[in-house]
Amino acid sequence: MLKQFDTVVVGTGVAGSSIARSLQAAGQKVAAIENAFWGGTCPNRGCDPKKILLGAVEAKTLADQLKQTGLKGNTQIEWPALMEKKRAYTVPFSPNAEKWLKKGGVVTYHAQGQFNDAGNFEVDGDELQADHFVIATGLRPLILPIEGKDYLETSNEFLDMDEMPRKIALIGAGFEAFEFAAIANAAGAEVHVIHHNDRPLKKYDAQMAQAMVDELSAKGVQFDFNVDIQKVEKQNANYVLSDQDGYKLTVNRVFGMTGRIPNVSDLGLEKVNVTFDKHGVQVDNHLQTTNSKVYAVGDVVARPSFPKLTPIATLDANYVVNEIVGHSQGAIQYPVIPVVVFGAPKLAQVGIDTVTADKDDRYEVKTLDVTGWFSYMRINEPKAVVKVVLDKEKHQIVGAQVLSGEADQLINYFTFIVEDHLTMDQIKHHIFAYPTIASDLDYFG
């Protein structure tokens, strides 16, 4: 049946669901289409469940650090109970997210659909005609095209394991591999991180990335670098991984963590002249695709130099709502974007990176080993490092990289400093609660 809407949103992650509800609240007639979990990656199988599992890792890490200096006994992660806590959050999330959309008056379709030659979106036997369409379909795990690829599991399965296996392999050495290695290691598994070259976390400073490797290695994670896995074979209940140079490893489960690819196929985008490539849907600086009726937002947008993060999807969503309702605004602008690897320890970055700074005379990179500072000494943190990029002439911090258990908190202060162009004098003018990581800020300039 032909149905008329003001806007049709495809994909209901952070970006899509917020657009659907906001436009409906602004008086539009909206349809939202989802082919998997309402609410998308972040709350169902991304940031939030990962951070729930990490909560136990953080507590165990701290307890281990303080052993013999005030705490005794071994703290252990009880995986099934931790998983129950995670599921108590994730299982109701998707149905509640759909209810939230419906309650606001959004018409929902739980199905896979696609554009037709008439420029309408066909789904579940209906043909949706609309003034605007929004593609918000996000990314999915990239599966390495190797022999036995069907045995490779992904972050989706990791985040929903009933039991922590005795021995696991994680292929890749990016965000996911470091975060999940920290979780599995703390939960008692033997963890192997296998990477095809010897440069993990390539978007971060090499020394900081090496420090992450050293810290996890000290906890027992094994890094197998320069190993290019070519084959996975099933052997009884186990999996045997091998490369072409004689590497062999037998594990209980193996997870591919080698990046994510955009959900652009099967949407009929070519029928409505919306262009896309391997990075995602191409947009202009108003998030408009090559078809002026169609916008794209969030992770599915082709922005290879951008991190793919929830706050960016949210910013895109707010911007497109204003575009569609006709509030005049200029080209989309992004503030500085903090990025965090939520491992054990954590590694965070914001602003100008150290590689860029090293090549530019205006900047100086100051490396501070802060392990002995009170904030870290009091909790026996084994290693804490802060690198700040300073604009020499303006006496401003223009970038920072932080490695420590507190990096996710400290980086937010640096985000304010960098975004608001604060000078060291302006920072020192503030009084921060003492002793906190904020009260350390005075000493970074």
Ligand SMILES: Cc1cc2nc3c(=O)[nH]c(=O)nc-3n(C[C@H](O)[C@H](O)[C@H](O)COP(=O)(O)OP(=O)(O)OC[C@H]3O[C@@H](n4cnc5c(N)ncnc54)[C@H](O)[C@@H]3O)c2cc1C
């Ligand atoms: C393991 C993991 C951990 C992460 N941790 C963090 C973190 O700590 N911090 C952070 O900022 N970001 C993190 N991210 C990234 C974050 O989850 C994404 O940036 C964010 O979810 C992007 O939102 P989105 O709305 O663009 O896409 P998504 O949330 O991916 O939503 C897209 C939706 O579209 C649906 N869809 C796809 N194809 C179709 C179709 N054909 N028809 C209908 N629906 C479709 C999908 O099912 C999904 O629900 C993490 C990601 C992963 C995988």
Ligand SMILES: NC(=O)c1ccc[n+]([C@@H]2O[C@H](COP(=O)([O-])OP(=O)(O)OC[C@H]3O[C@@H](n4cnc5c(N)ncnc54)[C@H](O)[C@@H]3O)[C@@H](O)[C@H]2O)c1
């Ligand atoms: N904390 C966060 O914000 C967070 C956490 C997890 C995921 N994410 C999002 O999810 C995305 C995916 O995470 P990811 O870790 O899968 O991707 P990633 O791009 O961070 O890392 C992929 C890794 O796989 C490696 N790789 C590629 N081909 C390989 C091969 N053949 N063999 C071995 N290694 C190979 C790459 O060199 C890289 O180290 C991230 O880019 C990010 O957008 C964000």
